[in-house]
Amino acid sequence: MGEDPAAPHRSHAGGGPLPEGRPTSEEGPSSREERRAAVGDLGAALRELVDAAVRTEVPVGELAAVAATARTLAERLRADTRGLHDVAAVDDPDTGERWYSPVYGPGNPVAPPMAAESTPDGRATGRVTLGKPHEGPPGLVHGGVVATLLDHVLARAVRAAGRGGLTATLTVTYRRPVQLGVALLAIAEVGTTEGRRTTASARLVAADDPGTTLAEAEGLFVALRPERAAAVFAPTGRDVAAWTTRS
Incomplete structure (x- = not known):
């Protein structure tokens, strides 16, 4: 995904506009893959920090x-930093690939x-x-987190089938408590x-x-018309295709 001349510009420490995706490092421009590797490494380190922070019992000092x-x-x-609506340089909004997704993003702690x-x-x-x-x-996974995981695989199944869309309704049924530290599978398939x-x-x-269902979900996804998608995602300054009607 090359640089989009219509994309919003952001400011860096030295002042002035910085095109979306251009690093400020004195080492010069880096490829998207190099940046993704660095973003993923930082995300992994921060996840270790978050885990330590919520488990620690060290002294107050x-x-x-x-x-x-x-x-x-x-x-x-x-x-x-980028603005609240700006798209990260490591993302690909046309395919829905979000490196800072709160569900699967390698860079999101x-x-x-x-x-x-x-x-x-x-x-x-x-x-x-x-x-x-x-x-x-x-000792149990938060129910809202369970719903979020199910929502993500539902949306991914819909997108894999060639359909764009945002979640319109999500119905989750919790069958059994979901334990922490257990390897989980979330399995989804598109319907009608x-x-x-x-x-x-x-x-x-x-x-x-x-064979034992811990939770299950039914989702309805509605693809945005191109003109509606343009309005919804206008603050990003990008042509976002992953959530629109597909031909």
């Missing part, structure tokens, strides 16, 4: 010292992250193991399509017990 260090590191990253794959017949599978950062009741509306269903199971 050490908590204060680490907080101060974290704020210093945050200031370093803020030396060059709140993402588990889920490893997902799909096939053109409208099936998708996500693999994930959840720890303390996603805990609800003690009528005009811009597509249905899909999904199940969440333990990888070592795929």
Whole structure:
């Protein structure tokens, strides 16, 4: 995805506009793959930090010292930031690939992250193991996180089948408690399509017990008309195709 001349510009520490996706490093421009590798490495390190932060019982003084260090590191990253609606240089919005997705994004420290794959017949599978950062009741995965995982594989199945769309309705049925630290599979398949509306269903199971459903979901996805998508995603300054009507 080359540079889009219509894309919003962002400012860097030295002042003035910086084209979307251009690094400020004195080492010069880097490829998208190089940047993705660095983003993924930082994301993994931050996930380790998040896990440590929600499990630690170190003394109060050490908590204060680490907080101060974290704020210093945050200031370093803020030396060059994009706007709230700007698309990251590592993303591909035409295919729906989001490197900072809260579900699977390698660069997002709140993402588990889920490893997902799909096939053109409208099936998708996500693999994930959840720890303390996603805990609800003690020892159990938060129900909202379960819903989020199911929503993602549903959408991925719909997109794999060649249908764009945003979630219109999501109905989740929780069958059994979902334990932390258990390898999970989220399995989805596309259902029926009528005009811009597509249905899909999904199940969440333990990888070592795929016959027992922990939670299941039914979703309805509505593809945006091109003109509506243009209005919805106008703040990004990009032509976003992954959530629109497909021919």
